[in-house]
Amino acid sequence: MTPVERTPDEIRAIVQQLRDLQEVDREIRDLRKQLALLPAKHKALDVRLAQEHEEIERLKADKMDTSNERRKLEKEIRELEAEIQSHEDKRMKCKTNAELRAVDLEIAAIRQKVDALETRVLELIEEEEAHDRKVADARAKLEQLEREHLEERRRIEEQIRSKSEKLARREQTYKDMRTRIPADALALYDRLSERLPGSVVCPAVRNHCGGCHITLVNQKLVEIRQMKTFVRCEACLRIFCGEEEG
Numbered sequence: 001m002t003p004v005e006r007t008p009d010e011i012r013a014i015v016q017q018l019r020d021l022q023e024v025d026r027e028i029r030d031l032r033k034q035l036a037l038l039p040a041k042h043k044a045l046d047v048r049l050a051q052e053h054e055e056i057e058r059l060k061a062d063k064m065d066t067s068n069e070r071r072k073l074e075k076e077i078r079e080l081e082a083e084i085q086s087h088e089d090k091r092m093k094c095k096t097n098a099e100l101r102a103v104d105l106e107i108a109a110i111r112q113k114v115d116a117l118e119t120r121v122l123e124l125i126e127e128e129e130a131h132d133r134k135v136a137d138a139r140a141k142l143e144q145l146e147r148e149h150l151e152e153r154r155r156i157e158e159q160i161r162s163k164s165e166k167l168a169r170r171e172q173t174y175k176d177m178r179t180r181i182p183a184d185a186l187a188l189y190d191r192l193s194e195r196l197p198g199s200v201v202c203p204a205v206r207n208h209c210g211g212c213h214i215t216l217v218n219q220k221l222v223e224i225r226q227m228k229t230f231v232r233c234e235a236c237l238r239i240f241c242g243e244e245e246g
């Protein structure tokens with residue numbers, strides 16, 4: 001293949017085309033990166049909601065233990081009251097004071113038990129009420145979270161949609177731009193792109209390579225000004241597009 005003869009202006013124009021292509025290339029890479037991160041945000045929201053759901057289920061399970069204990073105690077109280085009733089019946093049939101006293105003692109002992117159980121039942125009812133409030137609070141928090149979650153999900157989906165559209169447009173632009181760039185320049189760009197994605201073309205900045213920052217010799221700076229061919233950094237092989245103050 002014979003080398004293509006080009007004027008410095010033509011070279012400059014091609015390098016500028018490569019630089020413009022690189023800009024779009026960067027945007028595409030950036031958009032792809034952003035898009036790749038969004039599903040993780042979705043997932044984080046789902047995990048948080050699942051945790052709150054579990055918390056409520058756990059709270060509700062606690063309540064069941066308390067209610068079961070209370071029902072058991074209430075049953076015991078009913079049984080003890082039946083026992084008291086039968087002692088009262090017995091009392092009617094007592095013939096002596098000694099018999100009466102004995103029955104009264106028994107009744108008093110049972111009543112004491114009933115009192116203790118009733119106190120415990122009241123405590124349990126209070127616990128249950130406090131617990132109900134806790135569950136209601138947790139539920140309200142969850143509902144609030146669900147609303148926020150929904151909003152956030154819509155926001156993320158909107159971002160995915162708009163970024164995907166933008167990406168498709170940029171990818172089309174990238175393709176179109178490539179058709180206007182000479183094949184040899186494009187091949188050079190693609191080769192460098194593998195190692196230096198989105199950073200193939202750079203200016204010389206105050207006698208330094210704008211890519212790897214190595215100091216450039218005067219000869220190189222002269223070559224950049226003359227632009228008789230694609231001028232490249234000896235160290236990183238980037239293509240220079242000119243000089244900039246930086």
Ligand SMILES: [Zn+2]
Pocket residue numbers: 209210211212213214233234235236237238
């Ligand atoms: Zn360099």
